[in-house]
Amino acid sequence: MVTLSSADNALKSLYLNVVSEQLNTKTNPLLNRIAQTESDVWGKEIIKLAPYGVNGGIGAGGETDNLPTSAENKYARFVLTLKNLYGTIELSDKAIRASQNNAGAFVNLLNAEMDGLIKASKFNFGRMLYGDGTGTLATIESVSGNVIIVDSVQYLMEGMMIDICTSLGVARSGYTSRRITSIDRTDLAVTVSGTAIDDDVVVATDILVVQGSYGKELTGLGAIFGSSATLYGITRQGNNWLTPYTDTMSTVSDVDIQTAIDHVESVSGGAIDFIVCSYGVRRAYQAYLRTSASNIDVLNLEGGYKAISYSGIPMVADRFCPSNTMYLLDTKEFNLHQLCDWRWLEGEEGRILKQKAGQPVYTATLVKYADMICNKPIGQAQLTSITEA
Numbered sequence: 001m002v003t004l005s006s007a008d009n010a011l012k013s014l015y016l017n018v019v020s021e022q023l024n025t026k027t028n029p030l031l032n033r034i035a036q037t038e039s040d041v042w043g044k045e046i047i048k049l050a051p052y053g054v055n056g057g058i059g060a061g062g063e064t065d066n067l068p069t070s071a072e073n074k075y076a077r078f079v080l081t082l083k084n085l086y087g088t089i090e091l092s093d094k095a096i097r098a099s100q101n102n103a104g105a106f107v108n109l110l111n112a113e114m115d116g117l118i119k120a121s122k123f124n125f126g127r128m129l130y131g132d133g134t135g136t137l138a139t140i141e142s143v144s145g146n147v148i149i150v151d152s153v154q155y156l157m158e159g160m161m162i163d164i165c166t167s168l169g170v171a172r173s174g175y176t177s178r179r180i181t182s183i184d185r186t187d188l189a190v191t192v193s194g195t196a197i198d199d200d201v202v203v204a205t206d207i208l209v210v211q212g213s214y215g216k217e218l219t220g221l222g223a224i225f226g227s228s229a230t231l232y233g234i235t236r237q238g239n240n241w242l243t244p245y246t247d248t249m250s251t252v253s254d255v256d257i258q259t260a261i262d263h264v265e266s267v268s269g270g271a272i273d274f275i276v277c278s279y280g281v282r283r284a285y286q287a288y289l290r291t292s293a294s295n296i297d298v299l300n301l302e303g304g305y306k307a308i309s310y311s312g313i314p315m316v317a318d319r320f321c322p323s324n325t326m327y328l329l330d331t332k333e334f335n336l337h338q339l340c341d342w343r344w345l346e347g348e349e350g351r352i353l354k355q356k357a358g359q360p361v362y363t364a365t366l367v368k369y370a371d372m373i374c375n376k377p378i379g380q381a382q383l384t385s386i387t388e389a
Helices: 004-025 029-033 093-098 103-128 254-268 279-291
Strands: 035-037 045-052 074-081 083-092 136-144 147-150 161-165 178-184 189-192 207-210 245-248 274-277 298-300 306-310 313-317 326-329 334-338 361-374 381-384
Touching: 004 029, 004 103, 004 361, 029 274, 029 313, 045 361, 074 361, 083 093, 083 103, 093 103, 093 361, 245 254, 254 326, 254 381, 274 279, 279 306, 279 313
Parallel strands: 035 334, 245 381, 274 313
Antiparallel strands: 045 074, 083 361, 136 147, 136 207, 147 189, 161 178, 161 207, 178 189, 274 326, 298 306, 306 313, 326 381, 334 361
16 A cells, blocks of 8 residues: 555655756756766855966076065855755645555656656756846736736746746735746747736836745856856956956857857966857857858767767757857856755655645655856856847
8 A cells, every 4th residue: 555654765765866867967968067066065155265367476587586476376255155946746635545555556646746846847947057046037028917928938837836026026915926827929928827917016127036036046157147246245346257258249150159269268278168059049050050061060968968069069059048149168167066966855754745734735845955156257258149040
């Protein structure tokens, strides 16, 4: 007979490793390139000394001249608070009891929930890698009843639970934990659950975020290439080594890509080893290659991903990469610092499945405490405003 205890054991011993493997290696090709480490984690914070510039104790002199004055390495103290990443499954008491005498039915029940959890976690984790940490999914342009017109639906999916917030991240009272019921991807129209939205309360420039998540997401590429006053607790002004290379252009060519790579190498000594862009930018680059009669070489990457090659550097398209954008990255300079890998949140007596208060439902929550740091922002590059094909 299947019991809650046996379900707990299955989640611990069978499903956890599978979930961790899926989320760590199958989320997207960019995450596969980023080393995950438990180093530099101190309590609830990541505190990392990142070197910049060069050692100053170098010089040439005469045979009897004084030796060069010593000047130690320069270090910046990066500080980030670990972000709390959660994923929850839910099993009704009725469903559990209905499958108690049928192990196969119960396994199917668990499999369905775990598949849904993995799919949702991949979507949100992959999205965060390109975000700026605020968790902004879209900006509202207008509302009518339960329909919201937004500037983009790239980061939205049916079933998501979202909050409507001001542009500063303050939740609009009465408009939190709304579920997306449908998305019109042609007209950029999002329908949400609940009562009709008051257009005197919810206005253009308001934003959509995942429920309760504003300002609590990973510090992704959007933060590194953004214009915020600080990065990792350090003021950007006067610290130009915190600023990556950025160039704008309407078309993209091998010369544009090589110019960015050369700049990174000449300024920081870094070496670009990974290129990621939107689907439309990849198509535009492929069209350029056909026009210039260049061969399109394909690379096989770890995790089953494929990429086209630029001088041996893999170029991939990612569904979450901002439109009209190409990133050129030295992925050796990125780390995902974590307190631990994915774990189940355990309650009393080590139980994973816990009854939801006041409801005949049991939940289990997957958790990871982590954030991403780029050790050398100046060693990264971005091409923007590219016309997509």
